[in-house]
Amino acid sequence: MRTAEPRIAPGGRAGTVDPARWPDVAAVPRASRARRAVTEAVVRRALSGLPLRVRFAGSDTVGLGGPLLEVRDPDRFHARVGTAGLVGFGESYLAGEWDAPDPVAALTVLAAHAADLVPAPLQRLRRLWALRRPHEERNTPDGSRANISRHYDLSNDLFALFLDDTLSYSSALFRGFPATWDLLAAAQHRKIDRLLDLARVGGGTRLLEIGTGWGELALRAAARGARVTSLTLSQEQRALARERVRAAGREDRVTIELCDYREARGTYDAVVSVEMVEAVGAEFWPAYFRTLDERLAPGGRVALQAITMPHERMLASRDTFTWIHKYVFPGGLIPSGQAVEETVREHTRLVPARRDAFGAHYAETLRLWRERFTERAPQVAALGFDDTFRRMWTFYLAYSEAGFRSGYLDVQQYLFTKEDSVR
The missing domain is CATH 3.40.50.150 (Vaccinia Virus protein VP39)
Known part of the structure; x- marks a missing residue:
């Protein structure tokens, strides 16, 4: 289930997304506290070994240094990623919940390490958690x-x-x-x-x-x-x-x-x-x-x-x-x-x-x-x-x-x- 909430617009201003046109950007998926916590732990572990600086609002910065990625709303970010994986990662960007001064540089690091971002045990269970393509x-x-x-x-x-x-x-x-x-x-x-x-x-x-x-x-x-x-x-x-x-x-x-x-x-x-x-x-x-x-x-x-x-x-x-x-x-x-x-x-x-x-x-x-x-x-x-x-x-x-x-x-x-x- 998703709930429609204001998003953080590009530039950090509060704004709204047209829910008719962008329903899964306007609405944040409901995720239990446990799911968000597990997602946060997996995300932090994956990012901590990358040549990135990932700054979480109200918290610390993880990564080995490099291009900056700013997570402005960690709760919503983790709710989306924990519910929809990389689809949620992209929707979180559309919602303005994370940004980067140089998006290409930050995304290049992530792409270069795509095979290693998800821990091996979860990779083996991919069919259980990855979203499936619509038949239509x-x-x-x-x-x-x-x-x-x-x-x-x-x-x-x-x-x-x-x-x-x-x-x-x-x-x-x-x-x-x-x-x-x-x-x-x-x-x-x-x-x-x-x-x-x-x-x-x-x-x-x-x-x-x-x-x-x-x-x-x-x-x-x-x-x-x-x-x-x-x-x-x-x-x-x-x-x-x-x-x-x-x-x-x-x-x-x-x-x-x-x-x-x-x-x-x-x-x-x-x-x-x-x-x-x-x-x-x-x-x-x-x-x-x-x-x-x-x-x-x-x-x-x-x-x-x-x-x-x-x-x-x-x-x-x-x-x-x-x-x-x-x-x-x-x-x-x-x-x-x-x-x-x-x-x-x-x-x-x-x-x-x-x-x-x-x-x-x-x-x-x-x-x-x-x-x-x-x-x-x-x-x-x-x-x-x-x-x-x-x-x-x-x-x-x-x-x-x-x-x-x-x-x-x-x-x-x-x-x-x-x-x-x-x-």
Whole structure:
């Protein structure tokens, strides 16, 4: 049971959260004194050995030194963590019950030690205490449409506020660091061009793109002379991508369909899919990779960009309901590199030919998005997104950036061939 109570707003002022929009942020879960005490003991033990400074209001500071994390309301913080684990940790941030001068730095430490935060005995009992994924968020054809819509149909105008002019919502590929905003569009084109080069997309290529985004890759392929069929489940993305195709005069070369990958038909010389597999779910990875295989002509090439995580961590958390699932990407699961290659080997005729990792580039991409989003907070508010949403989105970007900075997450570009077409 949860009780609605005032929260501590960002900046320490008392405020309220819209309980209709954010019920589990507005309400603090009821937790017994014993549960809170056990949670506090486990949390303090976990944090005391980390290179962090965790300051509990009205109490002491634990940790070995490093980035500061301030717990402003320890009772509510422990109630949420003790009831909902990492989901509660994120909700406590949305409620303003904890904060950090540099959230990315603090979250990077936590991400780097993710495997050790929960004591081994509790890890073995994970199935008993970890929240389970809702059945309705399975990535069936209908479930996928609902899951995709909850994120990508939020508002094209919202995404345009923090993405660069290419509207690319995936990792860029920079020439070097530090990355700056004025280099982001070129770095996104570099990423796209590298994928198209891997797939050998050129004049006359029949290209299937699974996951349209807002159309930049399709436009770039069409400029090379390819004929592109691009699939999306997002109504909003499709509408804007079609508008961009018309504005570029590429309607004769680009077709954008509102279509599940499982419903794709035809044969293509190349297939490209950018950060789509993370939305598929482990249950449907075989179907996804079989689609790449079945749609690809003999001698064709698949270029895939995918976020990955360590295999052991994927196995440990694959059935767990996380803060990201609840608030950002319902139904998602980041695969491991091992899972990708095993699925391809066991369910397709595709041959892994190349893999390149560039996780540090994603960290920089996310930093630039986060800084842009923060700078444009008034415009975000003008679109009708409240303070809690803006805090949630900032946390999502910081949380993701920390994953890449810590090495917990990586991003890969894969090349798969059919009938060993590489010479």
